[in-house]
Amino acid sequence: MISKITNGVSIQVVVNYNSISSNSFKHFFHYTITIENHSTDEIKLIRRQWFITDSLNLKYKVEGIGVIGEQPELSTGEVFTYTSGTEIKGEFGEMFGNYQFLNTKTGAFFNVEIPKFKLEVPYALN
Numbered sequence: 001m002i003s004k005i006t007n008g009v010s011i012q013v014v015v016n017y018n019s020i021s022s023n024s025f026k027h028f029f030h031y032t033i034t035i036e037n038h039s040t041d042e043i044k045l046i047r048r049q050w051f052i053t054d055s056l057n058l059k060y061k062v063e064g065i066g067v068i069g070e071q072p073e074l075s076t077g078e079v080f081t082y083t084s085g086t087e088i089k090g091e092f093g094e095m096f097g098n099y100q101f102l103n104t105k106t107g108a109f110f111n112v113e114i115p116k117f118k119l120e121v122p123y124a125l126n
Helices: none
Strands: 002-006 009-018 027-037 043-054 059-065 079-088 092-103 109-120
Touching (some): 002 109, 009 109
Antiparallel strands (some): 009 027, 043 059, 043 092
């Protein structure tokens, strides 16, 4: 598990290789993100931005509103967990990014880092 706290928000990432959907041309990964609000105010996740690279030097940028079709609101101490996925063509890669949140009390927007994590095809590690 990889974790990081930015601006009072904890992001934890667990990644798994999906061997059933993968082949020699595309490798699929599932990642589970747990977001926990350690700040004193209620917050709302507005946007996401991901940067993905792989060992073939392919680079992708993914961005959009919310996560998995939701814009969760989190009170102090509240947790939101979701699972999503990505694919890469090379056997190794990495992802990182950020979420934009809204402090619903002050109306201020702020960013939270998504820590960098590795995408590794298990059989390629031998």
